[in-house]
Amino acid sequence: MFVxxxxxxxxxxxxxxxxxxxxxxxxxxxxxxxxxxxxxLPQKAGMQINTxxxxxxxxxxxxxxxxxxxxxxxx
Numbered sequence: 001m002f003v004x005x006x007x008x009x010x011x012x013x014x015x016x017x018x019x020x021x022x023x024x025x026x027x028x029x030x031x032x033x034x035x036x037x038x039x040x041l042p043q044k045a046g047m048q049i050n051t052x053x054x055x056x057x058x059x060x061x062x063x064x065x066x067x068x069x070x071x072x073x074x075x
Contacts, residue, residue: 005042012037016052020059031060 016034019026038053 009041031056
């Protein structure tokens with residue numbers, strides 16, 4: 001069981017890093033999925049997971065602000 005949790009954590013960390021590196025191709029669904037998965041992982045790596053969740057949340061908020069601004073411009 002422990003190995004499976006470590007593999008899930010490693011896969012999630014890889015997905016987060018890829019998502020944060022590819023900011024032009026990120027959807028809200030992708031961010032939501034990553035946030036939900038991160039919240040469901042065991043908190044053994046606590047600080048690292050929390051830091052990445054915070055980064056994802058901040059990125060999602062910035063993306064939302066940009067989307068709203070684009071919508072207003074296109075009106």
